[in-house]
Amino acid sequence: xxxxxxxxxxxxxxGLTARITCGGNNIGGKNVHWYQQRPGQAPVLxxxxxxxxxxxxxxxxxxxxxxxxxxxxISGAQAGDEADYYCHLWDSNTDVVFGGGTKLxxx
Amino acid sequence: xxxxxSGAEVKKPGExxxxxxxxxxxxxxxxxxxxxxxxxxxxxxxxxxxxxxxxDTRYSPSFQGQVTMSADKSISTAxxxxxxxxxxxxxxxxxxxxxxxxxxxTWGQGTLVTVSS
Numbered sequence: 001x002x003x004x005x006x007x008x009x010x011x012x013x014x015g016l017t018a019r020i021t022c023g024g025n026n027i028g029g030k031n032v033h034w035y036q037q038r039p040g041q042a043p044v045l046x047x048x049x050x051x052x053x054x055x056x057x058x059x060x061x062x063x064x065x066x067x068x069x070x071x072x073x074i075s076g077a078q079a080g081d082e083a084d085y086y087c088h089l090w091d092s093n094t095d096v097v098f099g100g101g102t103k104l105x106x107x
Numbered sequence: 108x109x110x111x112x113s114g115a116e117v118k119k120p121g122e123x124x125x126x127x128x129x130x131x132x133x134x135x136x137x138x139x140x141x142x143x144x145x146x147x148x149x150x151x152x153x154x155x156x157x158x159x160x161x162x163d164t165r166y167s168p169s170f171q172g173q174v175t176m177s178a179d180k181s182i183s184t185a186x187x188x189x190x191x192x193x194x195x196x197x198x199x200x201x202x203x204x205x206x207x208x209x210x211x212x213t214w215g216q217g218t219l220v221t222v223s224s
Binding site: 031033035037042043044045048049054084086088089090095096097098099100101 | 141143150151152153156165167201203207208209210211212214215216217
């Protein structure tokens, strides 16, 4: 079955750039999506098809995907970006796959 | 576009339960609805997905035989049900609409299921 690997935690100073990675075998050939989940809330789609932002998501959020790693980048991190972030894709064998999630701390 | 889920439930082991997810603001029958489990303090786990148009279903191997998904397009509602709950079913359950290349663009607010004797 296909697996996605995320770091448990990432820290970033206020105003700087955070990068959250999602590793998978040849993930660069797949469409990767990202969700933000603040404490006590439902997940929210923040990036789809590797690098497309849904309406309402700030331009500070960007995405890339190549080789064995997909990356969600948050530029100018704000206190409100503190949340858990999950990567996700659809695999023909496994169907839906979620990464384990990364807790982003803004210092 | 919204998904509204039924309220929190407290059940005893062995009891049955059916929770719901009502769609609005779009053509409900044209989309798949996924169910996602989140156990306390843990990550997202895919339970399965149901096509609202004809109730075609696909289950995660981890949940096959443990739950049943269905949909009633006449009332724009998807369901997730258990015939015999266990304490280990205690979790938040989210429904989500699948769009495009299988991403989940809209999520329900979640239904907290607590199973305790």
